[in-house]
Amino acid sequence: MAQVHSKGPALPRVDLATIKAVAAAARARKVMVVAHVSSAKDVTDALDSGIKIFAHMPAYDLMDAKLIARLVKEQAVIIPTAVVYERLYQSTNGALVLDQSALAADVPAGVLAALQNPAYMSYSALYKAWTTSIWDNVQANLRACVKAGVILATGVSRSNRSA
Secondary structure, eight states: OEEEOOSSOOEEEOOHHHHHHHHHHHHHTTOOOOEEOSSHHHHHHHHHTTOOEEESOOOSSOOOHHHHHHHHHTTOEEEOOHHHHHHHHHHHTTOOOOOHHHHTTTSOHHHHHHHHOTTTSOOOHHHHHHHHHHHHHHHHHHHHHHHHTOEEOOOOOSOOOOO
16 A cells, blocks of 8 residues: 655555456445545546545645546535534634534543543644645635535434434
């Protein structure tokens, strides 16, 4: 696996040959594939592999007009999950306000307390700059996709507990 480096932590990256093999195997079995993307290159590699559904708006960089036009032409779908990046930015920059009552059923009380404790929530200037950068990129990519007519989907990433 190659590494993708940005202003933040390096993440492992699956090579194009593997992406193509996984996508082909899934198609042969009529299994839907959703690519988990962080960068414009991730989107390009997935499209080149026949994948047209994406979890997350690329955050590590900006998608150019050519890639966005390709997303429209190929009727690709992006599930932006912009709130994830927004909350990451807010938590590292002291602007996170948690609705304790809404989270109480899913998040342990100790975790909620830690998220409100400045002693636990101090971050380096470099990390704060990185979270600001990825939030800025997500917003710019989202605006460009909306303007171009890229299909966006939404959903909820939480447990489905029965009452």
